[in-house]
Amino acid sequence: MTAGLNAAELAAATDLKLALSCRACGSSRLDLFLPLGSTPLANSLLPIDSDESLPLYPLNVVRCLDCTLVQLREIVAPERLFSEYLYFSSVSDALVQHARGFVESVLAAEKLGPESLVVEIASNDGYLLQFFKAAGIPVLGIEPAQNIARVAEAEKRIPTLARFFNRGLARELATQGRHADVIIGNNVLAHVPELNDFAAGISTLLKPTGVAMFEFPYLRDLLDNVEFDTIYHEHQCYYSVTALERLFTSHHLDVVDVLHVPVHGGSLRLSVAPRGSRPVAARLRALLDEEQRWGVDTEAPYAKLASSAHQLKASLRELLDELKGQGKRIAAYGAAAKGVTLTAFCGVGRNYLDYIVDRSPHKQGKRFPVNGLPIYTPEKLIEDQPDYTLLLTWNFATEILAQQKAYMAAGGKFIIPVPHPRIAAGD
Numbered sequence: 001m002t003a004g005l006n007a008a009e010l011a012a013a014t015d016l017k018l019a020l021s022c023r024a025c026g027s028s029r030l031d032l033f034l035p036l037g038s039t040p041l042a043n044s045l046l047p048i049d050s051d052e053s054l055p056l057y058p059l060n061v062v063r064c065l066d067c068t069l070v071q072l073r074e075i076v077a078p079e080r081l082f083s084e085y086l087y088f089s090s091v092s093d094a095l096v097q098h099a100r101g102f103v104e105s106v107l108a109a110e111k112l113g114p115e116s117l118v119v120e121i122a123s124n125d126g127y128l129l130q131f132f133k134a135a136g137i138p139v140l141g142i143e144p145a146q147n148i149a150r151v152a153e154a155e156k157r158i159p160t161l162a163r164f165f166n167r168g169l170a171r172e173l174a175t176q177g178r179h180a181d182v183i184i185g186n187n188v189l190a191h192v193p194e195l196n197d198f199a200a201g202i203s204t205l206l207k208p209t210g211v212a213m214f215e216f217p218y219l220r221d222l223l224d225n226v227e228f229d230t231i232y233h234e235h236q237c238y239y240s241v242t243a244l245e246r247l248f249t250s251h252h253l254d255v256v257d258v259l260h261v262p263v264h265g266g267s268l269r270l271s272v273a274p275r276g277s278r279p280v281a282a283r284l285r286a287l288l289d290e291e292q293r294w295g296v297d298t299e300a301p302y303a304k305l306a307s308s309a310h311q312l313k314a315s316l317r318e319l320l321d322e323l324k325g326q327g328k329r330i331a332a333y334g335a336a337a338k339g340v341t342l343t344a345f346c347g348v349g350r351n352y353l354d355y356i357v358d359r360s361p362h363k364q365g366k367r368f369p370v371n372g373l374p375i376y377t378p379e380k381l382i383e384d385q386p387d388y389t390l391l392l393t394w395n396f397a398t399e400i401l402a403q404q405k406a407y408m409a410a411g412g413k414f415i416i417p418v419p420h421p422r423i424a425a426g427d
Contacts, residue, residue, distance in 0.1 A: 015077040016057060023195045023237060024247045027066040032073065033302040034061035034228065034309065039344040040369035041081065042232040042337030048365050048374055057233055059341070067246050068297050070219055070238040072231075075193050078144070078164060081234050092359075094399045096127050098263050102186070102215075103131035110182060110211065112137050119173075119180040119205065121165045122188035124148055126156035133158065140178070142169070166194065170201035180205050183212035187264070189244075190216055190235040199251040202272065211256075212272045219243075220294060221266025223301045226308045226419040229342035229392075230265065241268065241287050242296050248272050257281040265395045265418075308419075313346045316421045320352045323388055331386040332356045333400060333414070334393030335363045335375045342392060342417060343370045353390065357381055359403075381407045388423070390415045397424070 021028050038056035046052055060073040112118070118132045123141030125148050132139050133156075141160035143149040149162035163169055165188075173179075183202060192198045202212050217230055219240045231238070245255045256278045257271040271278075295301050323330060332339065335358040343349060349371030356368050357378045366375050381389060381404065389407075391397060391414045401414060401424060408414070414424045 015080045017075050019062075019071065019073055019075055022064040022067060022069055023071055023193065024069045024243065025064060025067040027064050029065040030062040030071075030073070031065055031299075031302075032060055032062050033299075034231070034306050036060065036228065036231060036309075036341065036345050039232065039340055041076065042234060042340040042369065043081075044369050045335065045363060045366040045375070046369075046372065048367055050367065054369055059231065059233065061231055061238075063302055064243075067243055068240060069243040069247075070240075070302075072233065072236055074233065075236065076233045078191075078193060081191075092396060092399070094396055095263070098261075099128035099186075100131050102184075102269075103128060103135070106182060106184075106213070107132075107135055107137075112181060114138070116181040117178060118182045118184065119178075121183065121185040122191065123152060123158065123160060126152035126158035126160070128184065128186065129158045130156050140173075140180075165201055166197050167201040167204060170204040174204055179207045179210070180212075181207055181210050183210070184214075185212065186215040187217075189214050189239060190237055193236050195237065195247055196251070199247055199253065202248075203251045203253055203274070206274060208274055208277060210273070211278070212253075213269060214272070215261065215263070215267050215269045217264050218260065218266050218268045219296075220291070220301075223305045225265060226305065226312055227265050228305060228309045228312075228345070229338040229418065232337050232341045234337060239268075240291055240296050241270065241284070242291050244270060245288065254278065254280060255284060258284045258287055260287075263395075309345070312417065312420060316346050316348065316415075316417055319415065319421050320348065320390075324352060328387040329354060330388045330390060330415075331381065331384070332373070332390040332392050333378070333381075333404075334358060334391065334396075335360075335366075335368050336393045338395075339392030340369050348390070349373065354384075354386060355380065356392075357389075378404070381412060382410070385410055385412060387411075388413050388415055390417065391424075392417075394418050 036059040038058050040054040044054055058074055062073050063070045117138050119140045120129050121142050123143045129139040129141055141158050142165050143160050144164045146162045149160040152158040152160045216239050219238045248255055252275045253272045254275050256273050259269040261267050261269055330352055332353050335356050355374045357376050357380050363375050364377050394416050416422050
């Protein structure tokens with residue numbers, strides 16, 4: 001299992017295993033198309049005064065040649081990744097507003113009332129379920145990160161189970177008569193290592209008339225827009241509709257609708273229902289046909305991403321070298337998971353960056369996994385006025401640039417790295 005790992009990777013091997021078969025269909029025909037080197041775990045932030053060194057884990061992306069599912073070759077134990085977590089969804093105003101709109105669309109489409117139940121898997125701090133609760137709909141959150149589950153219950157009064165969702169938990173809830181009218185899983189499908197167990201749990205928990213809705217970054221957007229930095233160990237899989245239809249069909253569920261939404265650099269909102277219970281939307285069939293024309297089951301789009309990622313790396317380092325050569329000072333914004341992949345793959349650390357700022361109080365006063373860069377509040381940009389700031393959370397560029405008007409008005413400029421490095425300056 002650990003053959004071929006280097007010394008740094010061997011240090012992590014105790015909670016690492018390799019996927020030798022597809023997580024969805026079980027095929028052993030897995031094609032490695034994007035090796036991203038080795039990185040620390042994306043959310044493994046350290047105290048500012050810690051001198052601990054973090055283990056590195058190999059990060060390699062494969063695609064199943066039979067069912068098309070894109071997935072990591074390496075599996076890090078979920079308990080290692082999610083039992084304590086530092087990403088709080090409520091920190092992003094844009095994400096909270098997106099959640100409000102999502103809930104409003106569900107309330108308009110589904111006949112929900114005081115006898116209904118909405119279950120959210122990976123419910124985080126209750127940022128989404130709070131809007132169902134405000135509408136008088138009973139809710140239940142399932143959030144494996146115990147620290148975040150406590151916040152959801154204490155601050156938003158959202159009943160939350162601090163557990164991983166699987167078929168076993170679904171059976172427990174069903175036995176208690178807690179079948180769901182609506183199941184929501186936003187940005188959770190990517191985190192699931194045991195896909196068939198998860199899909200079986202959805203089938204078990206849903207009412208015969210219910211619907212499950214999932215949002216996840218869209219594989220085509222990831223490939224076409226060079227969003228390789230959204231690949232990290234917490235994200236086990238990267239989805240096309242083609243792959244998900246094959247998965248859910250094998251568990252007596254129909255994929256019945258799909259909507260393309262702009263959040264997180266391009267995502268899909270997929271609706272799944274018990275077999276035969278709902279009509280299949282024409283736009284779903286249209287998107288499946290479009291994926292075939294795009295080449296979801298061919299080599300071309302995957303090879304293109306690998307080439308584009310290396311081009312982005314070269315371009316970013318060239319830009320940063322030029323700025324450092326001019327004596328410019330550079331910081332970064334966003335101690336995000338995607339930032340770990342980007343900086344590790346591109347070799348961007350203390351050689352270019354002085355520090356990182358982040359809006360989350362849960363990250364401030366800690367050290368970034370790559371090179372142990374210190375993390376400060378965003379106000380540091382105004383106080384220190386670095387010449388340039390590398391925007392690691394480029395998926396929230398509009399929100400962040402609006403928040404940082406004062407920094408930009410004073411001459412500060414942001415570097416947006418994806419899909420190609422470019423500079424955004426103030427007016």
